[in-house]
Amino acid sequence: MTLTERPPATDPESLKARAQTVLHDTFGFEDFRPLQGDVVEALLQGEDALVLMPTGGGKSLCYQVPAVVRPGVGIVISPLIALMQDQVAALNQAGVRAAFLNSTQWPDEARGIENALVQGELDLLYCAPERLLQPRMQQLLHQAPLSLFAIDEAHCVSQWGHDFREDYLSLDMLEREFPSIPRIALTATADERTRKEIAERLHLTGARHFISSFDRPNIQYRITEKDNANKQLLAFIKEEHQGDSGIVYCLSRNKVEATAKMLSDKGYAALPYHAGLPADMRAAHQERFLREDGIIIVATIAFGMGIDKPDVRFVAHLDLPKSIEAYYQETGRAGRDGAPSNAWMVYGLQDVIKLRQMLESSPGSDHFKRVERQKLDAMLGLCEVVDCRRQVLLRYFGDELPEPCGNCDTCLEPPKTWDATVAVQKALSCVFRTGQRFGVNYLIDVLRGVDNDRIRSMGHDKVSTFGIGADLSARQWKSVFRQLVANGSLQADAEGYGALSLTENCRPLLRGEETVWLRQDPERRKTSKGSSGSKRQLVVSDPEGWEKLRARRKELADEQGVPPYVIFHDATLLAMLEQKPRDLDAMGEISGIGAAKLEKYGEKFLEVLGTLD
Incomplete structure (x- = not known):
């Protein structure tokens, strides 16, 4: 059955079987990950859902598969243009009829997509919350056959959160205007207080809650005393992440500019990103980061939400984040592909003083300041902890890790x-x-x-x-x-x-x-790494073959104007290199290669594999 032959809603077992087929044939995966299958089943039955799943845990599939299976168009509310464009490009590659509506489009292009929406010729349509709230958009939605609403980055509704967006507060209208359409709200970052707020503000108190483990075992967490931040950062990148993509977070715009220049002067492809730069420059820097290898973005917290790049090998903080939520959200941009990655931070007394001063001099109410003090105290507690850092981090989100992780600095080199x-x-x-x-x-x-x-x-x-x-x-x-x-x-x-x-x-x-x-x-060392650091990178058995496959992927991506990972993730290329399929049938068994991608790219990659020993 092709994607355009949309069956009517049918019995639960048929829907479940159809979802399994879409997962395999369209997205190229054998099985759902833990909780994914349960969320998909709930949506297929028309239930509402609130989903907490760590970055890289596969949140998108939770609504993409049901949107393909259920009759009608799935509407995805996403806060960032870059994320919409990324996800739509990846879905189109997989053969899914997906589109977005945003301010970058010409009127004729937007009208064509609106017509496709009303005619039910799409599986998924992405739009920003501010567009969804416009009367014209709501009128179009009332005319269109709808399958579900997905509210991505749902923590943006929290007024206590660091990513608060006022337009999210009005999304409770979906229940009033479209009471029969199932809704799913998703986020990677929410403590118990934020979860409750999401459910109340979006009128999802009756929704089923699906809370996955917050653990990201592939990320190594390291926090060290700030001595000479620039020297420490340079040593960290040189020793462990030469040639890797990464993000460096700083608190101020001036520090972003100075750090990006320092890295550039040392020969790294480092680009600044903050709200004070012209919009076209920010867009150009983000585009380079997504499409090129080895780019380092130096940014304030203005950068990162919704960034879908899977092969970010490190996230470094040169200043202390304001809360564990902010820290988890920002470090979570590393290693979305599951490969070894680093979350590295230096912090010192001035960071603590500066954040406390900013908090006390802010115009917020006493209640707001009290909540923010608690969040900052928890962040400081994570920095000064002498036990497993991952256990403390997970406990903050109500998630227990029974044993120390063995993959954070306090486990690898217990502090005295x-x-x-x-x-x-x-x-x-x-x-x-x-x-x-x-x-x-x-x-x-x-x-x-x-x-x-x-x-x-x-x-x-x-x-x-x-x-x-x-x-x-x-x-x-x-x-x-x-x-x-x-x-x-x-x-x-x-x-x-x-x-x-x-x-x-x-x-x-x-x-x-x-x-x-x-x-x-610990005593000062010549390097930032000491005995607690370890080289966090992909292990490639055939470097020459690996580079040939990456070159073919880059060539295909450039031809279509999409980031390389939209063609195939690194994990899929590695599987090709290890399994060395000799025909399309064998190639189709590799995770991440669905029917559409097999047809489009199978022969092109078999050609490269045929040149390898």
């Missing part, structure tokens, strides 16, 4: 702790004795007994804490202050000067009523 009770008392006393109005560097100078004009002019060479901390290095004291700010014993002023003051939390510490154990930062 030390009894810092006396050092903490000295640090807190020094803050108090100097009037609670100086930054960390000044306080360290006082503790270590540095004799300089400023300290003498302030009279702080006479205070009882002058010189009592000479037994620790400046670096060790920075670690103490960082952890005291992280655990809330000290706070930074909101004016931006970095002056530290005491909080109520520090009273029992000052009185010596609690023993304090702190994380001991």
Whole structure:
């Protein structure tokens, strides 16, 4: 049966069999992944669904397969033009009748797609929420045969989230206007509070919830003390990711520009991306990142949502994210293809101070600030943890990992702790004795007994804490202050000067009523990697054959103006290289090769395979 021969809705077993056929013949997969099949079955039966599945877990298939199987057109609400175009290109390659409506199209092109929608000549139509809410679009939808609504990146509806989009709040209209059409909301990032908010705001409280494990075992999580961020980043890329695609996140636009220039000066293909750049430049940089190998994007959080590139081998953070949700969402852009990848971050005391200042000086309500403080505290807890980092990360989302993962820095090289009770008392006393109005560097100078004009002019060479901390290095004291700010014993002023003051939390510490154990930062190494890092890359048995297959893929992609991974993912090319099929039947058995792609590309890749030993 071809995709255009749409059968009417039929009994559950027939629908299930049809879904299995579409999965194999169209998308080239043998079986559904865990939970995918259950979600598909629910939608085929006309039920609503709320789906939480990690990036790379196969969320798209949860609505794409039912949209092909059910009569009518599946409407996908997606927040980003780049994501729409990517997914539609990939679906078209697989033989699915998919299209999008967005602001990049000429009126004639848009009218043609609108006609195809009304005539039921599409399987899937992608559009942004703002377009969906326009009266004209709603009128067209009422005229069209519809199979389902899929609300992608559903966490955008959360007003507490870092990706909040106001248009998402109005998507509750789908229940009122189209009560008989099943709806599915999907996201990769939502704690329990956000899940509840999604369900309430989208009127999906009666929907079936499908919550997959948040674990991404192929990603190695590493967080290290910030020393010289540029040098650390360069060493990390040079030692572990030479020639790989990656994303580097920075907090400010200026830092994005400076970091991209630094990497470019060192010979890397690095491009800046932030909201202050012209729209055409942002689009061009994103396009290069999607279509070329080895491009590094240096960006603020303005970049990344919906990026479908499967072979991003690393995500690096040069500044601390505001929450675990933001960190998980951003690091989740690495390794969508399941191959080994790195989530690497450097962070220091200034990051903590800067984020706390931004939070306290923000115009939000007290309730908003309280929620944001809790989120930042959880992020700091993840940074300073001495146990398995992945267990802490997953626990935040209500997901338990029974055993330590063995693939994060705290597992690979367990950090040491030390009894810092006396050092903490000295640090807190020094803050108090100097009037609670100086930054960390000044306080360290006082503790270590540095004799300089400023300290003498302030009279702080006479205070009882002058010189009592000479037994620790400046670096060790920075670690103490960082952890005291992280655990809330000290706070930074909101004016931006970095002056530290005491909080109520520090009273029992000052009185010596609690023993304090702190994380001991590892000794400085010549490289960022140390013994906890490992080369995270694809293992290719025949590098020459691999490059030949990649060259053929790139050639075909360039001919059609699509990213190479839209033709085949790396995992499919690797399977070709390992299995070396000699005919189309054998080629068709490889995961990721459906009927349409086999017909289009089978012979072209068999030709290359025939030249290999």
